[in-house]
Amino acid sequence: MLEAAGFTVAEAATGAEATEAARTVRPGLVLLDIQLPDTDGFEVARRLAAAPAGGPAPVVVLTSTREARDYGGQIAASPAAGFLPKDQLSGAALRRFLDLDQS
């Protein structure tokens, strides 16, 4: 769906893989599931924000099958740009985050 919307997509299955991939791939945007097998999305978002490795930090969008209110204040406290429930995932929605970041 994202590729159809014009994005180039690289996948990572765990938090550790995501951190590693962010270093090599240098993505503009990271769509980060909160529920990960090894850690949670909040932790990965912190790591991504802390280690820009020479370039600008990627825009991180948290996502989950659950709703934002299921995570209380954790989303607001995270360095991530925002939260997008999985069922509302679309290229347009992600682009809005990128636009928001640039403006």
Place this chain on the structure above:
Amino acid sequence: MSRRLRAALIAGAATTMICFVWSSRPWPAPDLPFLISTAIIALSFLAAGIAAWQRWPASRLGLLFTIVGYAYLLPPTLSNLPNPLAFTIGNLTATVSGAALAHLALAWPSGRLRSRFERWVVIAEYAWNLVPAMATMLFWNPAFSGCNASCPANLLLVSSSRPVYDAINAASIPVSLVLTGTVLVLIIRHWRSARGWSRRAMTPLLWISVAVIAVSVAQDVTGNLNLAIANSVFLGGIAPLVLLAGPALVVADTVRARSARGAIGAAVVDLEPGAPPGRLRDALARALGDSTLQLAFRLPDGSGYLDTSGQAVGVARPGPGRAVTPVADADGAVLVHDAGLEHEPQLVRLTAAAASMALEHSRLQAEVQAQLEQVRASRTRIVEAGDAERRRLERDLHDGAQQRLVTLSLALGMARDRAAGADPELGALIESARKEAKEALTELRELARGIHPAVLTETGLAGAIQALAERSPVATTISAVPDGRFPAAIEATAYFVVCEALANVASMPGPGAPR
């Protein structure tokens, strides 16, 4: 005490008293104060004898009180009779009551003399009250005592000699004083070595002995020195009434035992349920008036006993003046108390029964407490298991049905986008299917949240309560929520309590925001 013995004692006392009154004719007798006080003292000792016999059938106290009573009454009765033999015997035994009193005082409160030495002292007392009397009788002319021809003859008279009579009397005084002093020292030693219950029985006797000895020494000395005061109403009639304190001891001891019995009951009733054994011991010791009382328990390995203060107690050999009473039905508990209490078997039995009851009560209380604890633990386990099950259900819903619905919703979204240009009707159909899937997802989320709120698992109590407050239809302020994480069951309970409270507030109309 058998009824026959009691009847005999009462009849004996009554007969002797009638004889005494009859023998002291013609009335009014010149020595009336002496006669009245003698009658009162003798009667009180005879009555105390019956009472003591009744109360302590196994003890010699009843016999000793009775002996003192007769030793007071018989000699004056005999010496008042117009018969030379009775007259001689009466005068010979005039002071034997002193020896009987010493015997009684040394045997108090058990009725037994405590050592061979004391037995010798008592024998010496009896002998010394008879031997000098015998010696003086050999030279005593009744006329010396103002008795003219109306008196019967002294059958023991060998030679009427006033100087010899006076000399023997004077010589006997120092020996009498030494004997009396010995008796007093022994009584003081008894008092000093007595503890607890016995001490309280000995203290009044000590003071009574001092008073009685003072009066009797005053009587002896003034009589032997032929002082006029010897025959005064005070010294002959009033001062001897101090002896009434002896029979009063029996009454006091009876009252003491009776009030202790009442106090034991009250002490156990007042004891708060499940009080430690130390409190029980204190309450019993106070009620009993035996500060030395120990409540001891057998060690689990049977190697000995420990009292309530943790001190080892030699139950097999409790030591001099101590006695052991097992507490029935209480496994291995014993009372170690003053041996003097053995003369109050009923009181000791009552104390042991009270202790047994209180210990049994404590044991039952502990059992109930333990059972309650088990029930509480099992209830906690049930709650925790239920909570874990709800969390599992919520996770299953999230990982399974919810994920599939999300995927379905996204797929329908893509299908709609592709169909929209080519076939708007199909696009609208797919869009309506996507909305249905979204509705289903929303409903499933609500259902999962009702089973177990994910926010509680994810963020803990603070975040979950915050989320509740935000979702609540009435404006809600959170004053304080502890930040840290708690056991899942506690977090869930607290969460659902708040949830229920907010739902109640929302369902009831009224002013004010919940806090």
